[in-house]
Amino acid sequence: MTAVRPIRRLxxxxxxxxxxxxxxxxxxxxxxxxxxxxEADRTARHVRLADGAVLLGxxxxxxxxxxxxxxxxxxxxxxxxxxxxxxxFLAENAAFARAVEEAGLVWVGPPPGxxxxxxxxxxxxxxxxxxxxxxVPGTHDLDGVETxxxxxxxxxxxxxxxxxxxxxxxxRAAAELPDAIAACRREAEAAFGxxxxxxxxxxxxxxxxxxxxxxxxxxxxxxxxxxECSLQRRHQKVIEESPSPAVTPxxxxxxxxxxxSAARAAGYVNAGTVEFLLAxxxxxxxxxxxxxxxxxxxxxxxxxGLDLVALQIRVAxxxxxxxxxxxxxxxxAIEARVYAEDPGNGFLPQTGRLLAWxxxxxxxxxxxxxxxxxxxxxxxxxxxxxxxxARGATREEARRRLVAALGEMVALGVTTNLSYVRRVxxxxxxxxxxxxxxxxxxxxxxxxxxxxxxxxxxxxxxxSARVPEAGARPGSIPxxxxxxxxxxxx
Amino acid sequence: xxxxxxxTGAVGDAGEAGGRGASPPAGxxxxxxxxxVVWVFAAGETYRLxxxxxxxxxxxxxxxxxxxxxxxxxxxxxxxxxxDSVAKGATxxxxxxxxxxxxxxxxRDGVVRRLRVAEGTMVAAGERLVELE
Numbered sequence: 001m002t003a004v005r006p007i008r009r010l011x012x013x014x015x016x017x018x019x020x021x022x023x024x025x026x027x028x029x030x031x032x033x034x035x036x037x038x039e040a041d042r043t044a045r046h047v048r049l050a051d052g053a054v055l056l057g058x059x060x061x062x063x064x065x066x067x068x069x070x071x072x073x074x075x076x077x078x079x080x081x082x083x084x085x086x087x088x089f090l091a092e093n094a095a096f097a098r099a100v101e102e103a104g105l106v107w108v109g110p111p112p113g114x115x116x117x118x119x120x121x122x123x124x125x126x127x128x129x130x131x132x133x134x135x136v137p138g139t140h141d142l143d144g145v146e147t148x149x150x151x152x153x154x155x156x157x158x159x160x161x162x163x164x165x166x167x168x169x170x171x172r173a174a175a176e177l178p179d180a181i182a183a184c185r186r187e188a189e190a191a192f193g194x195x196x197x198x199x200x201x202x203x204x205x206x207x208x209x210x211x212x213x214x215x216x217x218x219x220x221x222x223x224x225x226x227x228e229c230s231l232q233r234r235h236q237k238v239i240e241e242s243p244s245p246a247v248t249p250x251x252x253x254x255x256x257x258x259x260x261s262a263a264r265a266a267g268y269v270n271a272g273t274v275e276f277l278l279a280x281x282x283x284x285x286x287x288x289x290x291x292x293x294x295x296x297x298x299x300x301x302x303x304x305g306l307d308l309v310a311l312q313i314r315v316a317x318x319x320x321x322x323x324x325x326x327x328x329x330x331x332x333a334i335e336a337r338v339y340a341e342d343p344g345n346g347f348l349p350q351t352g353r354l355l356a357w358x359x360x361x362x363x364x365x366x367x368x369x370x371x372x373x374x375x376x377x378x379x380x381x382x383x384x385x386x387x388x389x390a391r392g393a394t395r396e397e398a399r400r401r402l403v404a405a406l407g408e409m410v411a412l413g414v415t416t417n418l419s420y421v422r423r424v425x426x427x428x429x430x431x432x433x434x435x436x437x438x439x440x441x442x443x444x445x446x447x448x449x450x451x452x453x454x455x456x457x458x459x460x461x462x463x464s465a466r467v468p469e470a471g472a473r474p475g476s477i478p479x480x481x482x483x484x485x486x487x488x489x490x
Numbered sequence: 491x492x493x494x495x496x497x498t499g500a501v502g503d504a505g506e507a508g509g510r511g512a513s514p515p516a517g518x519x520x521x522x523x524x525x526x527v528v529w530v531f532a533a534g535e536t537y538r539l540x541x542x543x544x545x546x547x548x549x550x551x552x553x554x555x556x557x558x559x560x561x562x563x564x565x566x567x568x569x570x571x572x573x574d575s576v577a578k579g580a581t582x583x584x585x586x587x588x589x590x591x592x593x594x595x596x597x598r599d600g601v602v603r604r605l606r607v608a609e610g611t612m613v614a615a616g617e618r619l620v621e622l623e
Contacts, residue, residue, distance in 0.1 A: 166590065186566065187591055348560050349588040351615065355522035355529060379562045383588050407534030412522040419535050451537045454519060455530045459539045462523040489527070489538035 004318040007031050007082040007106055011075040012050060014086030015065060016370035017386055018295070019046035022084045025309025034078045036071060038064035040378055045370050052078055059380045065089045068096040075105060082106035082316060084309075088382065091292040092119050108316040110215075110291045114266045118289040121160045122198050124266075128286045131265035133258050136277065136285045138200025142181055148174040151201050157181055159188030160196040167191060168235050170202055205436040206277040208232065209244050209284065211259035212300045214311065215269045216321040223256030224306065225329050227273075227299055230435035231424065233347060238440065239421060240296035241334040242303040244278075245395060245433030249328070251282060262289055271297075271312050277437075295337070295387070298368060302333035302391040332395045334402050336421040338369075338411070340383040343420035344448075349383040352376070355413030360405035364391040364398065367405075377414045385416065395433065399425055419448055451488060459486055557594055557620040559613045563587030568609055570620065574602045582620050583607070598622065 009032045012022045019035060023046060026033035035050035040059035047053045054074035056064040064070070066089055075083050083100045085091035085108070094115040100107045109115070118124045122140045129135045138151060140160070148155060148171065157180050159167030167188035169180035181197060189195040207230045215221040228244030229237045247255065259274035266272075266289060273294045275287040297308050304326055315321060340350045357373040369386030371377070377385065388405050392398030406422040423445045424430055430439075520531040526541045566584040570576060581593040582602075600622035607619050 183591065190566075190586070342560075345560060346592070348592060349590070351562060353524070355524060356520050356531070358520070379587055381588075410520050410531045410536075412520060412529035412531060412536065413524060415538070416536070422534065448535055451530070451535075451539070452532060455532050455537050456539070458519055458521040458530045458532070459528040459541075462521050462528045463541065485542060486528070486539040487542045489540050 005081075005106065007108075007313055007317045009034060009051075009078065009080045010082040010084055010108070010313065011036065011071070011078065011080040012046065012086070013065070013071045013075075013083050013090055014088070015041055015044060015046060016381065017368045017384070018086035018088075018293075018370070020049060020370050021368050022086055022309055023049045025084075025307060025313060028307050028310040029313040031082075031313055034074075034080055036065070036074050038380075040376070040380060044375065045372055054078060059378065061089065061380060068093065068099060071096070072099055072103060075100070076103065080105065082108055082313070084108040084312070085292065087292050087295055092290075094119065106316050108270070108312050110266075110268055110270050110272060114268050114272075115291045117266045118272075118291050119161065120196075121158060121162070121288055122196070124289060125286070127265055128262055128289075131261050133262050133265070133286045134284065136200045136203065136287070138198060140196070140198035142197055142199060144177055144181075145174045147199055148177055151199055154202040154204070155199050156202040157184045157197055157199045159184060159192060159194070160198055161192040161194040162188060167197075171199075203277050203279060203285070205438055206279050206285075207244065207246055207435055208237075208275065208287075208437050209247065209255065209278040210273050210275040210287075210290075210294070211255050212294075212297070212308075213259050213263045213268065213272050213274055214308075214315070214321060215263055215272075216315050217269055217318055218320045220321050221260050221263050221268065222321060222325060223259050224300055224304055224325070226252060226255055227294075227296055228435060229296060230437050231430070231440055232437055233440050237296060237337065238339075238417075239334065239336050239424065239430075240299050241332065241395070241398070242299040243329050243332065245435070246278060252328075255284060258284070258286070262286065266291075270315055271308055295384070296335055298366060298387060298389045299333040299335045302366065302389055303329040303331050305330055331391050331393060332398045333389055333391045334395070334398045334425075335387050335389040336402060336406060336425070337384055337417075338386040338388060338409070338421070339417045340377045340385055340414045341417050342415045343417050344415075347417070349379075350377065350415045351379050352414040354411065356410050357412075358408075358410035359386070360388065360408040362401070362405065364401045365389070365405045366391070367409075385411070385414075396431075399431065420445065423448075456486060555598065555600065555622050556618045557582055557597060557622065559585065559615055559617045559619055560592075560594070561585075561587050562615050563592070563613060565607045565609055565611045565613060565619075566591055568605065568607070570602050570605065572602050572605050576600060576602060576622070585613070594619065596620075596622065 023033040033050045035047045035053040037047045038059045056070045090096045094112040097107045097112040154172045157169045167184045171180045185195040212224040227242045229240040231239040262274045273290040276284040278284045341347045359367040366389040390398045390402035522529045528539045530537045563585045566586045568583045576596045578599050580596045584591045603623040604621040
């Protein structure tokens with residue numbers, strides 16, 4: 001048993017939408033949040049919402065949000081008694097978690113040993129196999145063609161230290177393997193400082209279904225249902241939902257039992273996620289365990305009626321999990337990630353200044369975002385700007401609400417995937433819930449309609465008297481015929 | 491509504507064309523301008539329009555023959571040298587941005603006339619990387 005050690009002030013060691021989310025979780029738990037920020041984020045939303053904020057350093061993440069020494073110093077300097085890492089940056093850095101605890105602060109996350117146990121994919125697979133959790137066949141012995149022969153094609157090469165689709169390649173012909181290994185190693189070394197790779201069988205058209213687990217320091221571990229995250233592009237999740245349209249109550253129970261076994265095998269405490277691939281025949285295979293709060297945690301919160309961040313803080317302080325946690329979802333929730341990327345040009349990340357930003361609202365609508373109009377979307381950080389989450393009594397009600405909300409959302413100045421995700425949600429496959437991890441690659445998404453006359457009129461007005469040209473004499477009205485003609489860029 | 495005439499080059503009264511005109515489409519309409527580019531949100535879609543022929547202004551340079559950086563980033567690898575013949579779609583270099591590698595491909599068949607970057611070069615969006623002829 002662990003004594004309850006109340007948390008009064010918490011350092012939010014992150015930026016963007018997840019930092020805003022953690023600030024809100026602090027408010028719900030009655031804790032005072034302190035933000036950290038880089039020089040690029042001086043006026044960012046997470047900084048404005050917190051009770052205090054500490055400048056870490058230059059925009060580059062390595063000199064700010066990834067600098068464990070500076071983040072820990074910020075926590076000490078502001079009298080924080082806990083640190084919440086969010087996701088990404090230092091969230092799965094066991095050395096940082098250990099340093100936080102050794103400094104006498106509460107780490108709002110799993111024990112450093114559990115991060116280490118699950119962070120490296122190769123040992124974690126072995127651990128799961130011993131715990132009786134089904135694991136996809138694979139190897140860490142990457143010797144070219146022989147690997148392909150042993151595992152069978154197609155296979156996927158992954159970074160052992162990886163995650164989020166970085167350092168990952170699918171190989172369908174043995175001849176592609178050497179290039180895939182070289183590219184993965186480069187990405188893995190650049191992104192994680194560790195080029196160790198492994199390969200495993202690539203299941204064609206499986207669903208990605210993951211289970212939210214939660215452990216307290218008294219030894220209780222529970223499963224809080226599943227999230228379906230099959231709609232991915234290049235292994236980056238785009239649309240997630242809970243519950244999964246493919247999971248029956250019986251399958252939910254079996255997935256939950258496997259996930260709890262996995263968490264117990266890792267000595268897990270606090271919030272974590274056990275990812276599985278679900279085959280059409282209902283068999284499922286352990287993929288990896290993420291020892292942190294997931295990006296897509298809001299769909300569990302909305303479907304189950306929970307505040308996972310507030311729960312993380314209370315459990316980290318030593319409180320037991322509530323005795324009356326729900327045993328099943330009470331609603332359906334779907335989330336769309338809003339990325340600064342160009343669907344019309346290979347989904348390349350986009351940068352620029354947000355000239356306008358308006359978030360939707362209404363019954364069942366929640367927006368988790370970290371930006372505001374006037375913010376710069378820079379090359380330094382992740383291109384995800386926001387998540388729009390819709391809750392409904394049924395999947396179809398949630399889907400319709402999400403489609404409407406995405407249609408209301410305004411983001412000007414930086415190209416986003418808003419229209420793309422809305423049109424994906426309207427395709428027959430997604431309406432029917434017939435999802436798999438390669439669906440987005442082959443889905444026929446209807447094109448954007450051409451601009452109406454009103455669009456050209458609005459464009460013309462932007463060049464009229466209301467918006468003087470730079471260098472124009474004050475008070476002068478530019479000749480509207482100076483506006484010229486327009487070319488549609490997208 | 492003279493402005494419509496001006497931007498579409500049409501002659502006539504937009505107020506009578508197809509019943510459209512002053513009333514914005516359902517869902518509202520927002521516009522914002524950044525230099526010569528106007529962003530317009532209408533009926534759930536976002537359009538980007540560039541003013542291409544300002545009166546008295548110069549024609550924009552033709553960049554269609556060259557490989558241009560689609561976003562800012564760092565050149566991770568270069569697969570061609572000056573004088574190489576390349577086919578349309580061939581990967582010329584890898585650009586790293588936002589922690590991902592993006593292959594940049596030849597926009598057309600051609601010969602590399604000038605290579606303006608090397609491995610490690612930081613590039614801005616719109617910067618010419620490889621000149622083809």
